[in-house]
Amino acid sequence: MRVTVPDLVAVTAACAVLGEGPLWHPLEQALFFVDIERRQLFRLVPASGEARSWRLPSRIGCFAFRRDGSLVVALEDGFWFFEPATGGLRPIVDPEPGLAGNRFNDGRVDPRGRFFAGTMDMAEKAPTGSLWRLDPDLSVHAVERGIGISNGIDWSPDGRRMYHTDSLARSIYVYDYDPASGEARGRRLFAQLAAGEGFPDGLCVDAEGFVWSAIWDGARLLRFDPEGRVEREIRLPVPRPTACGFGGPALDTLYVTSARIGLSAEALAQAPLSGAVLAFQPGVRGRPTTMFAG
Numbered sequence: 001m002r003v004t005v006p007d008l009v010a011v012t013a014a015c016a017v018l019g020e021g022p023l024w025h026p027l028e029q030a031l032f033f034v035d036i037e038r039r040q041l042f043r044l045v046p047a048s049g050e051a052r053s054w055r056l057p058s059r060i061g062c063f064a065f066r067r068d069g070s071l072v073v074a075l076e077d078g079f080w081f082f083e084p085a086t087g088g089l090r091p092i093v094d095p096e097p098g099l100a101g102n103r104f105n106d107g108r109v110d111p112r113g114r115f116f117a118g119t120m121d122m123a124e125k126a127p128t129g130s131l132w133r134l135d136p137d138l139s140v141h142a143v144e145r146g147i148g149i150s151n152g153i154d155w156s157p158d159g160r161r162m163y164h165t166d167s168l169a170r171s172i173y174v175y176d177y178d179p180a181s182g183e184a185r186g187r188r189l190f191a192q193l194a195a196g197e198g199f200p201d202g203l204c205v206d207a208e209g210f211v212w213s214a215i216w217d218g219a220r221l222l223r224f225d226p227e228g229r230v231e232r233e234i235r236l237p238v239p240r241p242t243a244c245g246f247g248g249p250a251l252d253t254l255y256v257t258s259a260r261i262g263l264s265a266e267a268l269a270q271a272p273l274s275g276a277v278l279a280f281q282p283g284v285r286g287r288p289t290t291m292f293a294g
């Protein structure tokens with residue numbers, strides 16, 4: 001296992017309460033991300049520095065791109081279409097109408113254009129979270145129930161494996177995945193952190209099929225090989241990295257979001273970049289972002 005301290009830059013000010021979900025838009029060459037607690041979606045064009053943001057009516061957990069430039073957003077009360085040009089929202093479906101204490105958290109589009117997004121108890125106690133799959137025909141399906149904090153999800157380069165994180169269980173699971181049907185089967189443990197090591201949060205799979213996981217309360221990223229062994233540890237100057245995603249024209253930049261939420265004044269003084277989006281070149285490439293096919 002290698003331990004590295006990367007040459008990082010902060011590409012935003014350190015102001016996110018709960019920055020999350022860095023996702024590279026392949027057509028716009030822009031990085032999108034959210035601040036869940038501030039109910040904001042951000043768009044940054046690294047090449048020009050152009051930046052803008054939108055405020056949503058409730059917490060935004062994650063989002064997916066569509067071919068026409070619009071998005072699907074996962075808000076506290078379900079999935080909506082969102083038009084960045086006008087700020088307009090159109091409801092799709094609320095899969096959890098009875099669970100007001102839940103909100104959406106991380107999500108991602110599978111290799112065939114289905115949007116997977118998970119929920120969590122906002123109090124971070126009860127295992128009331130589920131993983132949902134929104135198909136291109138806009139039907140919604142429960143993939144997994146009884147999740148503590150549904151978090152990072154991605155697929156292997158061949159699409160035959162799905163990785164999914166439950167932060168409360170400090171665990172990343174792996175499933176056998178059938179890209180043709182969208183069925184995930186045979187869940188087993190891929191990696192688990194011990195108490196005191198932090199919580200696996202957002203994740204992404206690189207072009208070599210290795211899994212990058214942001215470690216909340218661990219001030220680091222871990223890169224796992226496909227067998228679940230830690231291949232590399234990347235030290236970060238923020239205690240609460242939340243998610244990571246590859247971007248840039250060559251997909252060779254790793255963007256990492258981070259949080260200020262819950263940190264003491266002292267911890268923030270020691271880690272003033274908390275809340276920023278950080279970027280560095282890990283020497284590995286990512287895979288192109290897939291878009292929602294509906």
Ligand code: BGC
Pocket residue numbers: 018020036105106124149151167199200201202216242
């Ligand atoms: C959630 C936070 C949670 C954290 C724990 C994040 O993805 O949005 O609410 O505290 O994961 O790892």
Ligand code: CA
Pocket residue numbers: 020021105106151152201202242243
């Ligand atoms: Ca997350």
